[in-house]
Amino acid sequence: MSIEHPTKLVPRAPEPERPKRDWRALAVRVGFVILLIVIWQIVASAKIVPPYLFPGPMKVGAVLAEKVQYDIDLLKKAINSNTPPQPEQPSLAISILKSMGRMGIGYGSSVIGGLILGVLLARSWILKQTVGTVILSLQSLPSICWLPFALIWFGIDDKAILAVVILGAMFSIAISTEGAIRNIPPIYLKVGRTLGARNFTLAKDILFFAALPELFGGLKVGWTFAWRSLMAAELVRPDSLGVGQLLDSGRQYNDMPLMLVAVFTILTIGITVDLLVFGRIEKSIRLRWGLER
């Protein structure tokens, strides 16, 4: 061929860049939280409201330390005597384990059920019109409203709480999964087919990944739903032993610092999972897919 190719004219792709940590933003955020805590302490120290109604951060911190110490002692005793720990008062660690265990089972089942249901809704017109419509309407019912039913059906049992969690998260995951599948750009389907992918291979290699960013967004929202449902259920149901119940036992003992410790625990778990687990994975998917830089 006589046509010279001007290779030098070919534009260079930018080097894959690592997202830099924004230290300034981090400093501002942390600084603001510290400021809030300081103001909180000042207001509490002014004793405008009696301390048992509005304890300061120092008091809450002390109770938190007490709780942590109590759990450490409990663990030591359990190890020395080789028996399961027997707490005489609400234990922070056991509450967290209990709640996370329920999340594992409840959210795990919601993910499996929701994904399957979502795929079926996306594939079957008749299911979408029938089951899909029912699911969509049930979505507007706050999942805690299921608790009275669940209590009658399953009794005072973990199953009742799990039912509320699953009903809270599964439908939401199913609906977002269906949406993610419907929103797959048709070009990937055409490209996949012309490259020779068919049926299951097409679904597993192409459709799944094409839907993944939106799919994962749905799973993240599902986690939030599950977590909120769990807290509501634990709060309402006595003897549930979870973090939600820790909050309610604070109320029973009129122990405002304990209630605040429970709230911070709930917040911490929420933030950790939401931002550090789901947020990170979501971010790395979006970076890889080129949806953000």
Place this chain on the structure above:
Amino acid sequence: MEINFNNVSKSFVRKRNGQEERFVALRPTTFTVRSGEFFSIIGPSGCGKSTLLNLLAGLETADQGSVEVDGRRVDHPGSDRTVVFQEHGLMPWMTVSRNVEYGLKLKGIGAQERRETAMQYLRMVHLSRFADALPHQLSGGMRQRVAIARSLALQPSVLLMDEPFSALDAQTRDLLHDELQRIWAETKTTIVFVTHNIREAAYLSDRILTMTGPPGGIKRIVNVPFAHPRAKSSPELSTFTAELHQEIKDEVDRVAMQELDADWNPLTSPKRPPRDVVAPGEGI
């Protein structure tokens, strides 16, 4: 390798004003593409160019008639007829190299050989340096070149291209024209090329199929009487392009008049944007 369209027609069912109606996208069509030929298809928007290409790709099935490649009837998509679409359609989660390798993987070719083949075709489009980059790190023109490499790596008996360069800027397009010319000469692959750009068709093709419609159908096949490689600026090519342009423009005007007449009925559709006059059915 020869492509035969024998009396092929295609219609779609679509909704208009809430009523389902059968819409003819391609009237019975017969023509032949020769082995190793650069064959372009031009015609007004909505005349069934993509439909024709999709039938050949096996992405659509004909209502009647048969499409044959090398004497074998086309009834499903296959890696012997790969397609480069207007949108590059690169899988964003795969590296450039993985994108090119994917079709080979489906063919059961081992990792080592796959990678080598991919590199060979990436070199052909001058992108071997970007083998491990992600698609979103490339420019539009580079992505389209990867899509070309991906299609060629499967060594198809025919490469189908549906307006592959129309989303690119003029400079990049010029560059890719030359690159495609060179690749075509190197690989001797038969290319069926759909475009709106008459100059592009005249510059690249051996023969050009002009279409009319809608309802879509073929008008005639034009020989491009110049040897390859051609100079884009040659006066002969310009004259040839201008004549072809006039022919297509007459066709577009005729269709527009018809559509306008049909639209004059205030009962069916009182007001439609002028764009729709030229591109009926778009956006349905």
